[in-house]
Amino acid sequence: MKEIIAIIRPEKLENVKAALEAIECRGLTVVDVKGRGRQLGVTESYRGSDYRIDLLPKTRLEIIVKDEEVDEVVDTLVKTAQTGDIGDGKIFISPVEDVVRIRTGERGENAV
Amino acid sequence: MKEIIAIIRPEKLENVKAALEAIECRGLTVVDVKGRGRQLGVTESYRGSDYRIDLLPKTRLEIIVKDEEVDEVVDTLVKTAQTGDIGDGKIFISPVEDVVRIRTGERGENAV
Amino acid sequence: MKEIIAIIRPEKLENVKAALEAIECRGLTVVDVKGRGRQLGVTESYRGSDYRIDLLPKTRLEIIVKDEEVDEVVDTLVKTAQTGDIGDGKIFISPVEDVVRIRTGERGENAV
Ligand SMILES: Nc1ncnc2c1ncn2[C@@H]1O[C@H](COP(=O)(O)OP(=O)(O)OP(=O)(O)O)[C@@H](O)[C@H]1O
Ligand SMILES: Nc1ncnc2c1ncn2[C@@H]1O[C@H](COP(=O)(O)OP(=O)(O)OP(=O)(O)O)[C@@H](O)[C@H]1O
Numbered sequence: 001m002k003e004i005i006a007i008i009r010p011e012k013l014e015n016v017k018a019a020l021e022a023i024e025c026r027g028l029t030v031v032d033v034k035g036r037g038r039q040l041g042v043t044e045s046y047r048g049s050d051y052r053i054d055l056l057p058k059t060r061l062e063i064i065v066k067d068e069e070v071d072e073v074v075d076t077l078v079k080t081a082q083t084g085d086i087g088d089g090k091i092f093i094s095p096v097e098d099v100v101r102i103r104t105g106e107r108g109e110n111a112v
Numbered sequence: 113m114k115e116i117i118a119i120i121r122p123e124k125l126e127n128v129k130a131a132l133e134a135i136e137c138r139g140l141t142v143v144d145v146k147g148r149g150r151q152l153g154v155t156e157s158y159r160g161s162d163y164r165i166d167l168l169p170k171t172r173l174e175i176i177v178k179d180e181e182v183d184e185v186v187d188t189l190v191k192t193a194q195t196g197d198i199g200d201g202k203i204f205i206s207p208v209e210d211v212v213r214i215r216t217g218e219r220g221e222n223a224v
Numbered sequence: 225m226k227e228i229i230a231i232i233r234p235e236k237l238e239n240v241k242a243a244l245e246a247i248e249c250r251g252l253t254v255v256d257v258k259g260r261g262r263q264l265g266v267t268e269s270y271r272g273s274d275y276r277i278d279l280l281p282k283t284r285l286e287i288i289v290k291d292e293e294v295d296e297v298v299d300t301l302v303k304t305a306q307t308g309d310i311g312d313g314k315i316f317i318s319p320v321e322d323v324v325r326i327r328t329g330e331r332g333e334n335a336v
């Protein structure tokens with residue numbers, strides 16, 4: 001099992017959720033975050049002065065899936081969260097050793 | 113060392129914290145999140161129309177523990193977060209390679 | 225690649241961000257959390273009564289880096305987040321198997 005963390009543009013969340021649902025990827029945990037990437041935020045001008053906003057609002061998705069689902073979920077995330085402009089976000093994939101469904105106590109792949 | 117992530121019902125947080133304290137599991141990081149599981153949220157009726165709330169409020173606990181503590185912590189989480197109704201939540205267990213206590217610089221199991 | 229999670233004092237965030245930038249560690253995701261460590265929060269007195277605040281406000285940083293960057297980032301976090309008083313926070317290091325830059329589809333170390 002794997003944990004897929006995706007940091008996306010907040011305005012892409014609705015699209016991404018619908019696309020995940022369409023591939024039967026249902027479980028999902030979402031939280032609002034702030035972040036910066038390689039460009040260290042953005043610099044804006046206001047009344048002739050430049051100032052930097054160094055942490056921009058993003059949305060963090062946490063999706064636990066079976067190993068064989070990783071590729072389709074990652075492809076779907078890239079396709080639906082991409083605009084082509086800098087700041088589109090990142091995906092991080094990590095190992096998960098066990099999953100438990102609290103209602104039933106089921107464990108492992110059946111609990112995903 | 114392991115990371116235990118538990119997504120629970122917000123109204124279970126007080127019980128869960130007390131039960132963890134009772135087994136000497138002290139370190140804990142908490143954040144409010146939204147999420148969906150296999151049922152994709154809930155459908156409600158309002159003035160004759162159905163609408164779906166697709167992300168429900170949940171509470172995310174992050175608990176780093178020594179390997180030998182995992183089973184007791186997971187059992188305690190299941191016991192205290194369970195209602196028996198759908199939506200009780202999930203637990204995810206992942207490997208952690210190192211821990212640092214910032215105050216002292218201690219590392220590894222002594223820092224957990 | 226590794227995931228470095230740091231739970232720090234909120235008032236240390238500005239220092240920490242600047243210090244990370246100075247070592248060319250740019251990508252960073254931040255969220256406000258609450259937590260407790262070994263001391264289980266703090267006990268305060270108010271009008272002659274003691275009461276415990278069991279979850280204190282903290283800031284959670286999530287930083288994905290290449291393996292060879294871990295030591296310098298951890299050292300920088302410890303140096304800049306430390307006050308010497310209890311509650312300075314913790315760092316957790318975990319494995320990351322793959323990274324994707326959503327804009328370009330790049331994967332692996334080039335996407336970090
Ligand atoms: N190395 C990283 N560690 C943790 N979070 C990151 C990292 N890189 C990016 N992020 C998160 O992803 C968000 C979007 O990053 P962004 O898309 O700007 O990445 P990038 O590598 O700069 O790519 P691009 O060149 O397309 O802008 C950031 O605001 C931050 O929350
Ligand atoms: N695969 C998953 N990945 C990430 N988060 C998940 C996943 N499954 C569930 N969650 C999180 O846990 C919360 C509760 O999920 P829930 O208890 O409904 O899981 P379930 O598998 O549908 O079990 P049940 O049949 O008992 O409802 C969700 O709102 C979401 O935040």
Ligand SMILES: Nc1ncnc2c1ncn2[C@@H]1O[C@H](COP(=O)(O)OP(=O)(O)OP(=O)(O)O)[C@@H](O)[C@H]1O
Binds near residue numbers: 140141214215231280
């Ligand atoms: N084992 C843990 N699992 C998850 N989060 C933790 C853990 N330990 C600490 N934290 C998080 O780090 C924050 C700060 O912890 P703290 O610095 O008090 O750790 P500590 O081990 O008690 O060290 P100290 O003795 O220096 O206070 C907590 O509020 C919590 O959010």
Ligand SMILES: [Mg+2]
Binds near residue numbers: 086088
């Ligand atoms: Mg960027």
Ligand SMILES: [Mg+2]
Binds near residue numbers: 148151152198
């Ligand atoms: Mg459910």
Ligand SMILES: [Mg+2]
Binds near residue numbers: 260261262263310311
């Ligand atoms: Mg403490």
